Amino acid sequence: MEVNQSERAFLAWPILIGSAKKGETITYKELGDKIGIHHRTVRYVLGLIQDYCMEEKLPPLTILIVNQSGKPGGGFIAWDVDNYDEGFNKVIEYNWDIIENPFSYASNGEQYGQLISALIQKPEEAEDVYTKVKTRGIAQTMFRDALLKTYKNKCAFTKLSFTSGLQAAHIIPWSKSSKAERMDIRNGILLNSFHHSLFDQGMITITNDYKMVFYDPEMQEGSYSEYDKLLTINLHLKEINLPKNKEHWPLAKYINKHHELHEWNEYLPNK
Known part of the structure; x- marks a missing residue:
């Protein structure tokens, strides 16, 4: 059966927005547990969210997901990790309430x-x-x-x-x-x-x-x-x-x- 990554992205979006509002990071495992998948497959979900933010020229929301070193994983390309703090601040300062969940089309499993x-x-x-x-x-x-x-x-x-x-x-x-x-x-x-x-x-x-x-x-x-x-x-x-x-x-x-x-x-x- 085909894995519905869009539906997973729909579930992950409000979790990341919640972390942004709190000014907190979240680990791959924590996000995986919250949406019911293994932490190693979280990267596929983050890819969709990252692509969306880059396409829409939004702050790099996926910068909030970090590994054990406290930094984003290798698939993160939306911001220069050498300037991590700047990217992080852009995310937590942005008014995400004005953005509707872009993956709402998958809310019913489509x-x-x-x-x-x-x-x-x-x-x-x-x-x-x-x-x-x-x-x-x-x-x-x-x-x-x-x-x-x-x-x-x-x-x-x-x-x-x-x-x-x-x-x-x-x-x-x-x-x-x-x-x-x-x-x-x-x-x-x-x-x-x-x-x-x-x-x-x-x-x-x-x-x-x-x-x-x-x-x-x-x-x-x-x-x-x-x-x-x-x-x-x-x-x-x-x-x-x-x-x-x-x-x-x-x-x-x-x-x-x-x-x-x-x-x-x-x-x-x-x-």
Whole structure:
């Protein structure tokens, strides 16, 4: 049976908040005992909480969990342990009451993997998942994980497969998307971090027949190095790597909105 680490994180969150309010640390064993798991598996739970705090740019809450030496374990990366006191003070001074438990979606035992599957199997019902998750950091992580699955861990432009370098790009930006659009994998495209940045800036886009378009194919905006050309001009009008299932391909309405937002329409091929 799959272990529901999200549910465990839901249970651990208020315990850590309680420790923060008291200005106290808590050991791995103490936390494990409180949520009913062995202390050696606590690190998996802390990983979820740590990732959330880093994504949301919150104080490093997991700095409160310490080993016998009185310091966080090796998996703690949210703060420089050489400046432990500074990180600890940020945590205990923060008003955690303004933050809802980010793992409340798992309070009834629903598993993270089930929600990912729902995004893939029924993308038209993405708003239901967003309503359960509520938190931007968790929602965006889920969105990326769903795109990793549908794109088989390969960048849509380069087929780069280093997953640590792959990001979930929203076609309609998060800030301009509805709740449903924010989690709809058809409003997403899996890109490496470089192309994600250019895509968000409108320097590249995709066409309705799924080709990548670069804004300066004639190289009139300045000099380009060979590597610049390799990653931009050389990919101009090349077909992109798409999910096997056509139901997961980017929708035309999202692509058209990206064109509109970045004033692409008059510059697209065949326009």
